[in-house]
Amino acid sequence: MNYEKCNEVVTRDSKVYPEFARIPYYPLAIKEGRGAIIEDMDGNKYIDMLSSASSLNTGHCHPRIIKAIEKQINSFISYTAAYTYSEPLVALGEELCKITPGNYEKRVVFGLSGSDANDGMIKMVRAYTNRTKIVSFIGSYHGSTYGSMSLSAISLNMRRKIGPLLSDIIHIKYPHCYRCSFEKDEVNCNLECLNDFRDSLNTYLPPEEIAAIVMEPIAGDAGLIVPPHRYVKELYKICKENGILFVSEEVQQGFGRTGSWFCIEHFGVEPDIVVMGKSMASGVPLSAIVARKEITDSLGPPAHLFTMSGNALSCAASLETINVIRDEGLLARSTELGNYAKKRFEELKEKYEIIGDVRGKGLSIGVDLVKNRKTKEGNKDAAAKICYRCWQKGVIVIFLASGVLRIQPPLVISKEELDKAIDVIEESIIEYMSGEISDSVLAVAKGW
Template identity: 45%
Template structure:
């Protein structure tokens, strides 16, 4: 029995099956930069970056030193009652990076989930309105508020209702909804008509507090909202006094070549949620918004015992240093172009590669049946499992989308090695050499 198998077997009886989406039977023991090593000592190129939570790479020396230095001074004293030096310095620094022209303020959380809960709280408080509008395909988190506005998996609502009331979901304009021969303009108009339908039939716009959207959906398949559609719903929100909020948990912190994915649209939101890579994967999040909105609630409406912890905020300060000093926004843009060129070339050779979307080092690659053009979950699973065997960690979304989100510090050489492995994997699939793993029915969302 391997060390991976031994550890997983020991864990199994004491670990809920609801707490992990299954992919590969490995135990991550260590990581450095864009690689991770399992309990058996095998090293992999990481194209997942801990679900886009380690944009600065694994165990970056500057972040590690900041954590170690702070841990030796003070591990924790609840920011719910008293400030700490790191959090007090981080708040104005992070607020200054927010895509707002006016003054911004923030509140800390422990995860992207509670940051999205906070968006609901502050929106309702500021507007005095109850309704929240979100989109199909969204993943906003697993707390009751954030799971209520999510709709990427039936297991996020199955057996756990009733969920938060007064949440209305509208169709996200993802590319799979576009009709054959339909122009971009016609597609946007049709999807905007579907967006407006609730407002025209049962949802009074004057009772809606907030529209919450991922400018680029993450777990929904790495899909950018069409620009024209985004501007239409933004203008609708402004016309009706509805707050416009964006979820930057997955797509923020430089992932797409900009600090925030909403910057690709030239739009200023009212509120945004940030998490994952804000502290290089340590448990920290923030809701950031216009100052007047963020002062619409009083304590303890959004306090948590460990949110804004001295150690996690030290990690976040160091994370911002790394992103700025190592020019990771520019690096994401440059390497993202190389990745886009690679997948475009592979698409020309392999007909089972459908649409390949790339926004910096942030991509979704559709795997389809060459004959029908329909999603091919089996081929997708064969690809990710074979890549794993060859030393690359890459997972699937929506059953047939390859998720490409390596750490932004990945080297050119590591990226090329990953491309070589993926090309070998695609070639073997095309030659009919790949088979499904024994536990294929358990793998993925």
């Protein structure tokens, strides 16, 4: 493969773009994308198993979404919703109220990134409850603004040298059954991890001071961890018993990724707030906070707005994204292809010791690579080498946490493309195990 043009972009990039703004895996510079296929600057083609970090659920350049964007551009691109009104914003707000879980009167606040949506959410939960403390989870990534970074607990470099961050954010352990801290399994588990949290509420963390618990219903960047159904139910119950708001953070798992509009729907609880972003406008910047009306009523104007919030272009793209997901049955497709992919990875797990766990919902799947099945110690080097080899072989996949392959292709991926990508992942695993991938890769594919 020739990477001349890609390498040239990478060299120029190093002179303008700071290292701290990227998590490196391989020198991919994109020229174009269609569906689940990316072409780089040198004409090399790849199957996309990452969907731009789960922000292209409808795939690259969906013709209907391009058409909707073109139509909007030809009338007006943006006029600030801070001072004026726009029909696309209203229409999208109406749609989002319909598709988000929660049978109550809602309001929708727009932004441009998952990060800013989390900041807006923090303002709302504090204002509404008149409480300051917020509980989130260790390992979580909620964004790069001060508020969302304060909620996050994934990387020391994100917190070094920049403090103080927001105070009164409490981080608890995400329920991770594969690496259960209490060494329980499904049969003998009594939700000891949740009892740990209950202990906190009885000893040093007054529940009446907690404004909200912010939970990703699948912990994305923490390693695609699926919590037990009853954990979410019980945590929700604790919230309701103590006047604590339950926030479903759906920036990564929302908009069809897991086979439902929002991942929390799998758990049968009704969140007070849903935070979303990434895929909602198929790559055009847009985020939203959908909340109970009484929660949004607790802030006065102009408590949370950006000049470009809910701009007409993003809203038009998002409305058509919703139509495409509906018309092409992408929720059912995510479930169907997700079950199929999981089955294939389970088969690989039977064959290769290095795969310790396969988990996920719909097309949001984590393949956990381990050094040893007994200790379950993550195998980050293996993950880095395998992802790099996949890139060389024409498949875009990255790893998270201590060595979890992130499998999140566009929901429009064909079964043939999915099969081919999994075949390439298998080949790369085999080549890793036979020592064919050099250590020099580790200097490039650094990951998180």
